[in-house]
Amino acid sequence: MxxxxxxxxMxxxxxxxxxxxxxxxxxARTGARTGLGRVLRSVLLVVGLPAVxxxxxxxxxxxxxxxxxxxxxxxxxxxGETWFGSPFAESRFVxxxxxxxxxxxxxxxxxxxxxxxxxxxxxxxxxxxxxxxxVLEFFRAVPPPVMVPILMLFLGxxxxxxxxxxxxxxxxxxxxxxxxxxxxxDPVLRDTARxxxxxxxxxxxxxVLRGASPQIVTGAxxxxxxxxxxxxxxxxxxxxxxxxxxxxxxxxSFAIPEMWSGVILLGVxxxxxSLVFRAVTNATLSWYLGYRQSQHGGA
Amino acid sequence: MSATLPAAVRVWGLGGAGVATLLxxxxxxxxxxxxxxxxxxxxxxxxxxxxxxxxxxxxWTALGQTLxxxxxxxxxALVAGVALGVVIGSVPWLRAVTASTIEFLRPVPSxxxxxxxxxxxxxxxxxTLLxxxxxxxxxxxxxxxxxVQDVDPVASDTARSYRFSPLTRIRTLVWxxxxxxxxxxxxxxxxxxxxxxxTGELLIGTPGIGRLLxxxxxxxxxxxxxxxxVVAGLLGVAVNLVARALERRTxxxxxxxxxxxxx
Numbered sequence: 343m344x345x346x347x348x349x350x351x352m353x354x355x356x357x358x359x360x361x362x363x364x365x366x367x368x369x370a371r372t373g374a375r376t377g378l379g380r381v382l383r384s385v386l387l388v389v390g391l392p393a394v395x396x397x398x399x400x401x402x403x404x405x406x407x408x409x410x411x412x413x414x415x416x417x418x419x420x421x422g423e424t425w426f427g428s429p430f431a432e433s434r435f436v437x438x439x440x441x442x443x444x445x446x447x448x449x450x451x452x453x454x455x456x457x458x459x460x461x462x463x464x465x466x467x468x469x470x471x472x473x474x475x476x477v478l479e480f481f482r483a484v485p486p487p488v489m490v491p492i493l494m495l496f497l498g499x500x501x502x503x504x505x506x507x508x509x510x511x512x513x514x515x516x517x518x519x520x521x522x523x524x525x526x527x528d529p530v531l532r533d534t535a536r537x538x539x540x541x542x543x544x545x546x547x548x549x550v551l552r553g554a555s556p557q558i559v560t561g562a563x564x565x566x567x568x569x570x571x572x573x574x575x576x577x578x579x580x581x582x583x584x585x586x587x588x589x590x591x592x593x594x595s596f597a598i599p600e601m602w603s604g605v606i607l608l609g610v611x612x613x614x615x616s617l618v619f620r621a622v623t624n625a626t627l628s629w630y631l632g633y634r635q636s637q638h639g640g641a
Numbered sequence: 642m643s644a645t646l647p648a649a650v651r652v653w654g655l656g657g658a659g660v661a662t663l664l665x666x667x668x669x670x671x672x673x674x675x676x677x678x679x680x681x682x683x684x685x686x687x688x689x690x691x692x693x694x695x696x697x698x699x700x701w702t703a704l705g706q707t708l709x710x711x712x713x714x715x716x717x718a719l720v721a722g723v724a725l726g727v728v729i730g731s732v733p734w735l736r737a738v739t740a741s742t743i744e745f746l747r748p749v750p751s752x753x754x755x756x757x758x759x760x761x762x763x764x765x766x767x768x769t770l771l772x773x774x775x776x777x778x779x780x781x782x783x784x785x786x787x788x789v790q791d792v793d794p795v796a797s798d799t800a801r802s803y804r805f806s807p808l809t810r811i812r813t814l815v816w817x818x819x820x821x822x823x824x825x826x827x828x829x830x831x832x833x834x835x836x837x838x839x840t841g842e843l844l845i846g847t848p849g850i851g852r853l854l855x856x857x858x859x860x861x862x863x864x865x866x867x868x869x870x871v872v873a874g875l876l877g878v879a880v881n882l883v884a885r886a887l888e889r890r891t892x893x894x895x896x897x898x899x900x901x902x903x904x
Contacts, residue, residue, distance in 0.1 A: 388740075391742045395742065472655035475659070479878060480874050483832070483874050483877025483878040483881055488873045490843075495863065570748075575840060609749035609750070613748050
């Protein structure tokens with residue numbers, strides 16, 4: 343049994359990655375299948391349960407007269423008209439969803455740059471780390487939404503407030519994980535870099551950033567979900583536009599199917615962003631994933 | 642603990658100096674007029690407001706309410722996440738069938754549920770609980786799932802050839818492997834749960850620290866706002882410390898913790 347798993351893994355290391363070789367191993371166990379059957383089976387596995395759940399939602403609510411639980415048919419019916427109404431340039435998608443996502447990306451980008459730069463600086467110096475750590479731990483522990491009323495004092499309720507809210511919320515996980523990653527660098531590699539007299543810039547680029555990147559990605563992933571939360575929350579406090587603002591507006595005006603369509607759209611935005619994130623990290627961390635896999639396979 | 646005393650003193654001293662610097666900067670920046678004191682009151686005023694609040698029952702009641710919501714939500718998410726995680730993770734076909742659904746539902750931001758929660762449950766604790774449970778459940782579930790998958794195949798085959806009953810298998814094989822993952826999930830979930838507890842209080846109006854902050858904001862009591870932010874931050878620090886201590890205590894036998902103690 344373990345032999346089968348082992349060979350599956352070995353053949354997988356040359357291929358694309360973890361998922362596929364896990365599937366290989368699973369199939370080696372359940373017995374060989376024909377090519378077409380295999381494709382059909384994996385498609386069914388991916389689509390099966392969501393289809394069942396959606397159908398159940400559709401059927402169970404179809405005759406619903408409940409005010410708060412409109413039929414899925416109605417929600418889907420209002421979806422296109424609510425978000426993609428004509429003309430397209432004046433639709434809510436362009437007026438509300440796009441600004442929200444742009445603010446998220448701006449705040450997230452700022453947090454990423456500041457967090458990594460500060461994290462590398464703090465992580466490289468033992469004294470600086472001891473000096474800054476308690477303060478940073480405090481700021482990380484402050485639940486980011488409580489910063490919204492504070493930042494509203496300084497920046498009003500405009501776009502800059504929202505970007506800063508997102509940036510300050512996303513900063514801490516990135517910063518602290520970068521510090522951890524830099525701290526945990528292999529000392530042998532550090533000494534090697536020194537022995538080869540790598541310049542400061544080269545050391546940071548090839549050793550520090552690369553070595554810390556798995557940790558940075560972990561922080562960036564946590565930050566992304568916080569960022570989405572803050573994108574919505576900052577708009578729920580006060581705003582003129584945005585996805586979160588629209589949803590609250592629908593709720594307050596008791597436009598329930600429209601509100602549900604907004605909730606679904608927000609969910610889809612979250613899922614899409616996490617897919618993009620995964621694609622980016624798979625591309626940048628392919629060396630690490632391969633390395634870890636070879637370590638696993640060798641063990 | 643294992644570090645020599647002078648080094649420990651040095652780390653503590655530097656950390657204390659860092660905190661002192663922060664307090665000093667916040668004291669001086671408004672006093673020197675760099676930032677308007679109406680927006681950022683000096684440290685002394687913030688701490689004064691905090692001290693005054695600490696003497697009132699209002700703050701302690703709110704703290705209790707926040708902690709109750711947080712703990713209830715976290716407990717529900719933990720039990721549900723561990724139970725479902727172990728079941729789904731142990732049954733290969735169940736895992737294969739649910740994978741896409743979990744991957745889809747997990748990144749759905751929990752704050753999307755705020756309007757739904759308000760409509761369903763009004764402004765009570767149940768509204769905020771819905772958010773807290775939804776957000777922290779996935780953290781636990783995903784960790785437990787990867788933990789169950791991490792079971793050593795040789796040990797798993799050994800258990801099978803000795804014909805361990807499913808319950809024995811879970812108790813002696815799956816659980817010890819999963820526990821470190823579950824603790825990581827718990828630690829992540831604990832801070833996420835606190836974030837959403839406070840969010841719910843701020844936006845929905847569930848009683849607690851967040852609502853006090855909202856009230857202070859609408860009445861323009863800036864020093865009190867900062868005092869509540871400090872309280873929320875300290876609460877967060879406490880949650881992190883407790884979660885980490887719990888992790889260390891539960892996993893004292895695990896190489897990752899033992900290695901840490903030696904290093």
